[in-house]
Amino acid sequence: MEKITSLTVHETLDGLKNKEFTATELTAAYIKEMEKRRALNAYVLETPEHALKQAEEADRRYRDGTARVLEGIPLGIKDLFCTKDIRTTACSRILDGFVPPYESTVTANLFAAGASCLGKLNLDEFAMGGSNETSCYGPVVNPWQEERKLVPGGSSGGSAAAVAANICAAATGTDTGGSIRQPSAFCGVTGIKPTYGRCSRYGIVAFASSLDQAGPIAKDVRDCALLLNVMAGYDHRDSTSVKAEVPDFTKALGQSVKGLKVGIPAEYRPAGLNPEIAACWDRGIEILKSAGAEIVNISLPHTKYALAVYYIIAPAEASSNLARYDGLRYGLRVPGEHLDNMYINTRSAGFGKEVKRRIMIGTYVLSAGYYDAYYLKAQKVRRLIRDDFVQAFNRCDVILTPTAPTPAFPIGDNSMKENPINMWLNDVFTVSVNLAGLPGLSLPAGLSGDGLPLGLQLIGRAFDEETVFKAASAIEKECGFERLK
Amino acid sequence: MIIEGKEKKWEIVCGLEIHCQIISESKIFSGASTRFGADANENVSFVDAGMPGMLPTLNRYCVHQAVKTGLGLRAKINKFSEFSRKNYFYADMPTGYQITQFQYPIVGEGVVTVDLEDGSSKDIRIERMHIEQDAGKSIHDIDSRKTFIDLNRAGVGLMEIVTKPDFRSPEEAGAFLKKLRSILRYLGTCDGNMDEGSMRCDVNVSVRPAGSDELRTRCEMKNVNSVKFVMQAIENEARRHVEVYENGGTVEQETRQFDPISGQTKVMRKKEFAHDYRYFPEPDLPPLVLTDEYIKQVADELPELPDAKKARFVEKLGLTKYDAMVICENKEVADFFEKAAAGHDAKKVANWLMGDFFAMLKRKNLTIDESPVSAENLGALVELIEKNVISGKIAKDVFEIMSETGDAPEKIVEEKGLKQVTDTGAIEAVVDKVIAENPDKVSAYKGGKTGLMGWFVGQVIKESKGKANPQIVNRLLAEKLN
Numbered sequence: 016m017e018k019i020t021s022l023t024v025h026e027t028l029d030g031l032k033n034k035e036f037t038a039t040e041l042t043a044a045y046i047k048e049m050e051k052r053r054a055l056n057a058y059v060l061e062t063p064e065h066a067l068k069q070a071e072e073a074d075r076r077y078r079d080g081t082a083r084v085l086e087g088i089p090l091g092i093k094d095l096f097c098t099k100d101i102r103t104t105a106c107s108r109i110l111d112g113f114v115p116p117y118e119s120t121v122t123a124n125l126f127a128a129g130a131s132c133l134g135k136l137n138l139d140e141f142a143m144g145g146s147n148e149t150s151c152y153g154p155v156v157n158p159w160q161e162e163r164k165l166v167p168g169g170s171s172g173g174s175a176a177a178v179a180a181n182i183c184a185a186a187t188g189t190d191t192g193g194s195i196r197q198p199s200a201f202c203g204v205t206g207i208k209p210t211y212g213r214c215s216r217y218g219i220v221a222f223a224s225s226l227d228q229a230g231p232i233a234k235d236v237r238d239c240a241l242l243l244n245v246m247a248g249y250d251h252r253d254s255t256s257v258k259a260e261v262p263d264f265t266k267a268l269g270q271s272v273k274g275l276k277v278g279i280p281a282e283y284r285p286a287g288l289n290p291e292i293a294a295c296w297d298r299g300i301e302i303l304k305s306a307g308a309e310i311v312n313i314s315l316p317h318t319k320y321a322l323a324v325y326y327i328i329a330p331a332e333a334s335s336n337l338a339r340y341d342g343l344r345y346g347l348r349v350p351g352e353h354l355d356n357m358y359i360n361t362r363s364a365g366f367g368k369e370v371k372r373r374i375m376i377g378t379y380v381l382s383a384g385y386y387d388a389y390y391l392k393a394q395k396v397r398r399l400i401r402d403d404f405v406q407a408f409n410r411c412d413v414i415l416t417p418t419a420p421t422p423a424f425p426i427g428d429n430s431m432k433e434n435p436i437n438m439w440l441n442d443v444f445t446v447s448v449n450l451a452g453l454p455g456l457s458l459p460a461g462l463s464g465d466g467l468p469l470g471l472q473l474i475g476r477a478f479d480e481e482t483v484f485k486a487a488s489a490i491e492k493e494c495g496f497e498r499l500k
Numbered sequence: 501m502i503i504e505g506k507e508k509k510w511e512i513v514c515g516l517e518i519h520c521q522i523i524s525e526s527k528i529f530s531g532a533s534t535r536f537g538a539d540a541n542e543n544v545s546f547v548d549a550g551m552p553g554m555l556p557t558l559n560r561y562c563v564h565q566a567v568k569t570g571l572g573l574r575a576k577i578n579k580f581s582e583f584s585r586k587n588y589f590y591a592d593m594p595t596g597y598q599i600t601q602f603q604y605p606i607v608g609e610g611v612v613t614v615d616l617e618d619g620s621s622k623d624i625r626i627e628r629m630h631i632e633q634d635a636g637k638s639i640h641d642i643d644s645r646k647t648f649i650d651l652n653r654a655g656v657g658l659m660e661i662v663t664k665p666d667f668r669s670p671e672e673a674g675a676f677l678k679k680l681r682s683i684l685r686y687l688g689t690c691d692g693n694m695d696e697g698s699m700r701c702d703v704n705v706s707v708r709p710a711g712s713d714e715l716r717t718r719c720e721m722k723n724v725n726s727v728k729f730v731m732q733a734i735e736n737e738a739r740r741h742v743e744v745y746e747n748g749g750t751v752e753q754e755t756r757q758f759d760p761i762s763g764q765t766k767v768m769r770k771k772e773f774a775h776d777y778r779y780f781p782e783p784d785l786p787p788l789v790l791t792d793e794y795i796k797q798v799a800d801e802l803p804e805l806p807d808a809k810k811a812r813f814v815e816k817l818g819l820t821k822y823d824a825m826v827i828c829e830n831k832e833v834a835d836f837f838e839k840a841a842a843g844h845d846a847k848k849v850a851n852w853l854m855g856d857f858f859a860m861l862k863r864k865n866l867t868i869d870e871s872p873v874s875a876e877n878l879g880a881l882v883e884l885i886e887k888n889v890i891s892g893k894i895a896k897d898v899f900e901i902m903s904e905t906g907d908a909p910e911k912i913v914e915e916k917g918l919k920q921v922t923d924t925g926a927i928e929a930v931v932d933k934v935i936a937e938n939p940d941k942v943s944a945y946k947g948g949k950t951g952l953m954g955w956f957v958g959q960v961i962k963e964s965k966g967k968a969n970p971q972i973v974n975r976l977l978a979e980k981l982n
Contacts, residue, residue: 097553110552117546119553218553224783253555254785332783335585338596339550343649354591354647381587381778390780 020048020181021500024088024238027184031077031087038073038087038131042066045089045133049182055161057177059094059152060102061134069131076129085245086129091183093174094135095142096122096229097218101132105220106150107140109365110346119218120250121187121229128245133183137173140367141337142194142222145441146424146431147172149369154426157202158499159467165423168198168441174232175202179499185233185242189219191226192325193419193445196457199232200418200470203459203498205487206232207239210477211452212257214243215250221336223329224255226449234498236458236487240264243480259478267481268488273307275486278411282318283444292417295461295469299415302493303486311411315403318447320396325446326439327380327393333370334377340365372435401451408476413486416444418457418470444472454480458487459496468496501669501735502710505742509710512738513718514673514703515627515665516730518680519658520690521634521698522565528633528657529556529599536696540650548655550594555784558583562657563788565689566606566631567798569659572687572805573626575610579790581630583782588775592636592649600632600660602779606788612683613807614675615825624676625664634658659690665704665715670731677701677727678829682806686831694726701730703758705737706751716741717751721758721765733758737765809834817846826854832868839875840882848882856896860903872906873899881909889913890920894966921967924976927960930968931976934959945981953977 019027019036030036046063066089073087097103097115104110118126126132139149146166147155155172157165158180167176171188175198178186188195190208199206207230214229221227231242244265249258279300284293304310342348342361349364351357366374380389407414419441424431431438448455454477457470471490475483503510527534530547547554570577584602607629615621636654638647661680667673681692681699692699706718719737724730741751755774756765804812806828813824813834827850828834841849857878861871881899884890890898890913901912913919921927934956935942945952953974960973 103552105552113552115552117551117553216553217555220552221784252557254557255783331780335587335597335778335780338587338589339552339594341589341591341596343591344549344594345551358589378778381780383776383778386778386780 017500018044018181020044020184021498022184023234024085024184024241027088028085031073032082034077038070038077039067041087042070042089042131042133045182045184048180049133052158052180052182055156055158055176055180055182056153057137057155057173057180057182058091058134059104059106059137059150059173062101062132063134065101066131066133069126073129073131083127083129085125085241088130088184089133090125090130091133091136091174091177091186092122093138093171093187093189095138095189095220096187097220098122098132098135101135103135103220104151105141106138106152107365107367107370108151108347109340109362110220111365113346115218117218120215120252121219121246123218124245124248125187125242130245136171136177136183136186139170139172139194140370141220141333142170142189142191142227143333143369143373144169145193145197145438146426147198148426149367151367156426157423159203159423164426165467166201166426168201168419168423170194171198171206171232175199175204175206178202178204178232178234181499185231185238187229187246188232189222189227189229190445190449190455191222191228191329192449193442195230195232196445196455196470196472197419197441199457200459200468201423203468203496204232204234205236205239205456205458205491206230207243207456207480207483208448208454209243209247209480210257210454211449212255213247213259213261213454213478213480215248215253215256217250217252223332224336225332226325226329228449236456236484236491237265237268239456240268240484257478262481264480264484267484269492270485270488271307272303272486272489275303275308275413275482276311276411277303277308277486278311278313278407278414280313280315280318280407280414280416282315283416289421291422291463292420292469296415296417296471298494299460299471299490302490303415306489306493308486308489313407313410313414315400315407315447317396317399317403321400321447321450322439322443324393324396324400324450325442326376327389328397328450330373330377331381331390332377334374334381337366337370337374369435397450400447404447404451404453404474412476413482414474415486416472416474418444418472420444422463422467422469448472448474453477454483456483456487458491459498460490460494461496501671503707503738503742505746507746510707510738510742511710512668512670512734513665513706513708513715514667514734514738516663516667516673516676517702517704518661518677519700519702520569520661520684520692522562522631522657522659523689523691524559524561524565524657526559527655528559528562528631530655532655534656538652540648540652542652544651544654548594548651550596556599556782558785558788559657562631563606563790564798565657566629566659567790567795568687568802569684569689570607570610570629571795571799571802572683572689573607573610573612573629573661575626575629576608577790577795578604578606578608579792579795580604580787581606582787583785584779585782587778590635591647592638592651592654594636594651594654598633598635599782599785601630604787605630612676612679614672614679616671616675619821622672624666624672627662627664629659629661632658632660665706667734670734673703673734674727674731677730679806682829682831686803686805697725700725703730703733703737705734705741707738707741707745717753719751719754719756719765721756722768724758726760729758729760732763733765736763740765803831806831806834813846817841819847819850823850823854830868836868836871836875840879842879844879844882845886848886849879852878852882856899860899864903872904873902874906877902877906877908884909884913888920888922888969888971890918891966891970894918894920918967920969921964922969922972924972927964927968927972928976930960930963931973931980934963935980942981953981956981
């Protein structure tokens with residue numbers, strides 16, 4: 016028999032409802048797996064007692080008949096989500112020992128639906144990175160070909176690795192420039208960044224406020240829909256969350272894609288695109304076409320500026336968002352003779368290299384004399400990128416692209432160490448979606464020649480996650496991707 | 501005001517930036533209370549403390565107050581405005597940035613008419629008004645080595661009103677601050693207490709040769725906290741500039757501090773050390789968009805403002821301009837006056853109010869709300885004089901009793917038997933008595949010393965214990981002596 020930890024969320028819910036196992040048994044099984052897989056370094060904090068206590072409640076509710084929609088589902092929570100009374104660090108030394116006295120809206124929604132918390136998952140420091148190597152807790156190992164010590168992607172590297180390794184039933188992620196989708200692709204799991212404003216950002220440690228969005232990383236498309244149903248919704252505590260009806264996303268699954276117009280952007284197939292990635296993409300196109308979808312060639316002409324725009328706007332917002340980490344009220348404090356010395360000592364010791372790099376870039380692009388040339392210009396181009404999508408969606412209903420330009424790469428890759436731009440290039444297919452605020456989903460659709468998962472990205476209109484889910488489920492059904500069990 | 505230099509005459513060019521604390525129950529971007537006088541750090545939410553993952557949410561009421569204020573300043577309300585972050589590190593600014601408005605403020609250009617001592621008035625133009633959050637307080641004097649932080653004020657809503665450089669004298673600036681305070685209090689959008697810091701003033705001063713229209717380098721004095729100090733700061737800073745120029749120097753653009761003890765200003769921060777605030781649009785808050793209907797709805801709620809009230813008191817109630825100005829400066833006084841004057845002689849009520857009534861408040865150190873004499877009773881007292889029930893002289897005694905007991909004047913007059921005697925027969929008896937008892941004075945009067953009439957009147961009134969109606973006394977005496 017398959018291990019219960021290998022089950023998807025919907026299979027697990029069936030098992031719990033049918034009394035095949037209890038939530039306590041399930042949780043204990045996950046805790047055992049977590050212990051066995053500690054070498055992955057996916058969890059930065061395990062909370063087994065907490066999870067078992069929640070499991071007890073879940074079992075009681077299954078007995079009472081008061082079970083909620085995610086009753087008894089053990090989740091891993093990206094350590095960017097503030098969890099009440101559970102240490103939250105954003106994997107930065109600067110938040111050393113920080114225990115929030117409040118719960119993020121997204122995790123509160125999940126726990127209120129009966130899900131439980133197995134622990135906090137590793138990520139790139141403050142979600143800044145594409146390989147999970149900037150975490151102050153060290154890198155996460157991709158569970159695919161563990162011995163090769165590959166990165167899981169980032170920033171939600173712990174989340175994607177944990178879901179792939181079956182050490183949680185599903186996980187939360189956040190995505191500022193691809194941080195849900197790229198690690199999902201690298202680890203062979205499914206993740207969706209919903210439309211900006213779909214999920215509340217309240218209680219999520221901020222990286223770049225106008226781009227950050229929470230979403231699920233899970234074992235399949237249906238699990239993502241189930242989780243997003245619960246995570247999404249208007250929250251008066253986040254003024255950028257949107258008062259939009261949250262449909263039941265699972266209803267879109269398995270629906271026919273006949274006549275669906277699928278856009279294929281020319282700019283996403285540059286000369287020199289990794290042939291394995293290109294082949295995976297072609298296979299995705301073929302699947303949708305065979306299912307009756309209409310393939311439309313589209314253009315997103317400002318794509319080439321997206322990375323540059325992203326790496327101005329995201330650091331600009333980050334430089335301001337991270338100003339609050341001053342050693343005064345919480346987290347790390349390194350004393351100094353005067354207030355300024357204390358700031359300098361604390362922030363020098365508390366932030367890692369990549370975070371410092373982005374704070375400096377962000378400070379620079381907002382400075383007097385540079386603002387117009389960088390930040391303001393970037394905002395204008397951001398508008399053009401958004402307009403590209405508006406134009407494209409006049410011609411198609413959903414856009415299909417690769418998620419990342421490469422499969423997972425080795426931890427400590429020299430070319431990326433030497434030139435951080437090489438690392439940033441990982442985000443080339445994902446950042447535009449954040450700049451435009453659109454929903455984007457990554458699902459595993461094939462393997463590279465040496466057996467690493469490759470992901471495809473589906474991009475939808477704002478607040479049209481349903482079409483994204485519909486197309487994703489059509490590809491998932493036909494591509495026969497085998498998860499790690 | 502013209503400053504006489506050694507070589508030429510100079511004029512002052514001054515503009516003000518006034519931070520006004522918005523009257524609201526909760527802070528502008530969080531639900532924490534704004535209650536004054538709470539224990540340190542009692543009114544602090546996770547948002548105010550800049551905790552990770554916390555987000556600002558705009559307080560609807562603060563927007564309402566700002567629009568109301570904008571309308572009171574006869575200013576343009578901008579239907580589109582935007583919040584920005586002003587980035588700087590300071591221990592009492594927990595997020596490392598202040599949420600304010602930069603490029604797109606909620607209120608645009610407006611005008612405030614000020615009344616000057618010579619009876620003239622002048623329009624001071626408002627450049628803009630924006631809303632923002634206040635910082636906390638650093639307390640340096642509890643411990644010699646430590647600084648303590650109180651975040652109760654952090655996040656309280658402020659309106660920053662910026663004038664054009666329209667002030668040509670300290671007096672104009674002083675009159676403006678008083679008028680602004682009066683308008684804000686009428687509107688109920690700021691209590692205007694400069695000594696408590698709920699209204700704080702930054703003063704920008706430069707000078708130029710009288711009659712020229714150039715604009716020279718200005719210096720800014722931060723947080724000057726009384727009308728008197730603002731006036732002093734303007735004058736002394738302007739004189740300093742004149743001295744610098746006349747000695748062949750140049751004025752440096754800098755931030756200065758006004759020292760209330762010496763009355764002088766000193767350098768706080770040179771231009772080279774000016775902060776680069778790295779303003780950018782606040783990504784946590786969408787732009788603020790107001791509809792015409794909303795603005796109209798706020799406009800409909802506006803109370804009558806001091807200028808309009810003053811004009812009405814002059815035109816409809818016959819007050820002098822000066823009396824109307826004094827009474828209208830404070831809304832409570834104006835309201836009290838209107839209540840007291842209802843149905844009575846408004847001018848006489850105004851005289852009583854500004855005379856005996858204000859003197860009584862001052863003597864007892866009471867605010868008008870605490871007055872033992874109610875508006876209705878003050879009106880009633882004036883009415884008793886008008887109806888000849890008591891004389892003006894007796895009225896003063898009655899008022900004294902009113903200010904002790906709070907009783908209605910009618911009751912006092914009744915109980916103490918102070919009612920003026922208007923019965924001609926009764927007064928005639930007294931007149932006859934006085935005439936009979938003073939034959940020498942009578943013959944002197946008849947011999948031509950008509951000035952004795954006043955003495956006769958006084959005697960009769962004294963004899964009647966002040967209750968005899970003076971007009972009747974006069975008439976009867978005249979009849980009998982002539």
